Amino acid sequence: MLVVKKFGGTSVGSPERILNVARRCVEDYRKGYDVVVVLSAMGKTTDELIKLAHTVNNRPPKRELDMLMTTGEQVSVAMMAIAMDAMGVRAVSLNAFQVAMHTTSKYGSARLKRIDTDRIMHELEDRKIVLVTGFQGVNKYDDLTTLGRGGSDTTAVALAAALHADACEIYTDVDGVYTADPRHVPTARKLKEITYDEMLELATLGAGVLHNRSVEMAKKYGVVLVVRSSLNLSEGTVVKENAKMERMLISGVAVDKDADRISVIGLKDQPGVAFRLFDVLAKANVNVDMILQSIGRDGTKDISFTCSNGDMDDAVRAIEANRERLQYKEINFNEDVAKVSIVGAGMMTNPGVAAKMFEALYNEDININMISTSEIRVTVLIDEKDADRAANAVHDAFGLAE
Ligand code: ASP
Ligand code: MG
Numbered sequence: 284m285l286v287v288k289k290f291g292g293t294s295v296g297s298p299e300r301i302l303n304v305a306r307r308c309v310e311d312y313r314k315g316y317d318v319v320v321v322l323s324a325m326g327k328t329t330d331e332l333i334k335l336a337h338t339v340n341n342r343p344p345k346r347e348l349d350m351l352m353t354t355g356e357q358v359s360v361a362m363m364a365i366a367m368d369a370m371g372v373r374a375v376s377l378n379a380f381q382v383a384m385h386t387t388s389k390y391g392s393a394r395l396k397r398i399d400t401d402r403i404m405h406e407l408e409d410r411k412i413v414l415v416t417g418f419q420g421v422n423k424y425d426d427l428t429t430l431g432r433g434g435s436d437t438t439a440v441a442l443a444a445a446l447h448a449d450a451c452e453i454y455t456d457v458d459g460v461y462t463a464d465p466r467h468v469p470t471a472r473k474l475k476e477i478t479y480d481e482m483l484e485l486a487t488l489g490a491g492v493l494h495n496r497s498v499e500m501a502k503k504y505g506v507v508l509v510v511r512s513s514l515n516l517s518e519g520t521v522v523k524e525n526a527k528m529e530r531m532l533i534s535g536v537a538v539d540k541d542a543d544r545i546s547v548i549g550l551k552d553q554p555g556v557a558f559r560l561f562d563v564l565a566k567a568n569v570n571v572d573m574i575l576q577s578i579g580r581d582g583t584k585d586i587s588f589t590c591s592n593g594d595m596d597d598a599v600r601a602i603e604a605n606r607e608r609l610q611y612k613e614i615n616f617n618e619d620v621a622k623v624s625i626v627g628a629g630m631m632t633n634p635g636v637a638a639k640m641f642e643a644l645y646n647e648d649i650n651i652n653m654i655s656t657s658e659i660r661v662t663v664l665i666d667e668k669d670a671d672r673a674a675n676a677v678h679d680a681f682g683l684a685e
Contacts, residue, residue: 285317285407286450289417289439293456294513295359296326298366304454304513305366308412312372317407319446321417321439322363324355329418329432345390346426349419353378353427356416356435363414374412377402379419379427384438386420386428393420393428394496395437398445415442436497444504451506453493454513459520460485460492462683463536467671470684474534475518476526481534484626484660488537498522526628532636533627536678538670540621542572543595544652546587547602549612552579559609560586560602567601569594573622573655573664583612587653589664592618620652621670624662625677637661643680649673 288311290304304320312318323329332351336343343351360376367374382402386393406413417435420428430437436453443451460482463471477485479502486495492510501508501522511519550556557576564571569590577585590598595618602614630636637654640661644651649672653664665673678684 284315284450285319285446285448286311286452287319287321287439287443287446287448288452288454289321289435290323290454290513291435291456292323292326292328294454295322295363298362300513301325301359301362301366305363305370305372307454307513309367309370309372312412318412319403319407319442319448320360320363320412320414321435321442322356322359322414323417323435324352325359325362328355328358349390349427349429352429353416353419356418360414360416367412372412373410374414375406376414376416377406378416380421380425382415384420384441386422386430388422388424388428390422390426390428392431393422395420395430395441395500398441400445403442403446431494431496433494434496436494437500440497440500440504440506440508443506444500448506450509451501452509452511452519453497454511455492456512456514457492458512458515458517459510460522460535462534463674463678464538467538468536468675468678470675470679472683472685473517474520476521476523477534478526478628479522479524480659481526481626481628482522484624484657485535485537488539488622488624488626488660488662493522531627531681531683532629532633532639533625533681533683534629535626536674536681536683537624537626538621538674539624540667540670541592542589542620542622542664543592543616543618544587544589544620544664545595545598545602545614545616546585547609547611547614548585549583550586551610552582552584556584556609557586559605563601563605563609564588564590564598567597569598569601573653573662575653589620589622589653619667620664621667622662622664623670623673623677624660625681626660628659630661631658639680640677643676644673646680647672647676649676 383399
């Protein structure tokens, strides 16, 4: 039995918690399992390192920032090995270079390409617990890279796939995947199982439990994931290809208050207009999410779209700087909007799911500004002040409440 266990920053946030994680891993090791542990940086270390870099340069070179950030995970694995040694257990800490985790070149958002398993297998055969740094890799220049914030989940899944692990357990500070954020929806409950596709939608919507690339990778390689808490023994949520639907239409409700809306009014109603607008936005590196185009009237039309709050200023600036090329009458924007989404594989085969959501919002007298859908998701854009009320109403309307 080979298990890959990943522990997030909160789970290793203090010496006591490191000892707690060490104990949990040693328990499996003493059962005779081969144990590979992937760790994130302790607590808020990564944030602090980024801040530290900015104290000397407000535009730190990406290569050096990766060099700096990767130290965080190195502290964690070394500390864990030291803790395990105190328990009389043989453990070895390895960074991305020592394992040889090959990534693409791009600093700050590199992608894993290949993991050499020789060193890890050799250490396991030697009956050691192997502790691997999450979030980092090595590119073709032999430089350290990082996989993007939250990337340790992806390291764990990639390792589980490469090692053909029997289990991949993601330990975090919540009990598992919930039908909604329990801080805002008090009736939310933990799901026993969820499909990769549903989890991917939820992760992309910012549910925060798993890095979305880790879910993509788990689906691709068929790695079954268990998401559970490092702080208690509760069972957690299994993420896999086919989950029993527990006879529910939808599995979760997600709220994203980070969304902003921009509307470009009075564009010419002719071919190439949408292309030019989104080309301008793409060149400004703005990630556009929902898009709505009005029906043309009097030879003009309006296009609205949403983006994250962080991209808002760049988007407005880029559109204004291209006023002549785009030829619009005016632009307006609203930061006080939020996306509320329902996600569920059940909606592929059941009609009326969107209607039920809209009815729940209507009952609460909540107005919908924009709508977008995928096969297993319906998203509405509403006023931010209504977001939590909407989430509760929709959640309970679908019978997700505890
Ligand atoms: N420490 C890194 C971060 O904060 C990676 C991770 O925690 O997954 O983004
Ligand atoms: Mg995380």
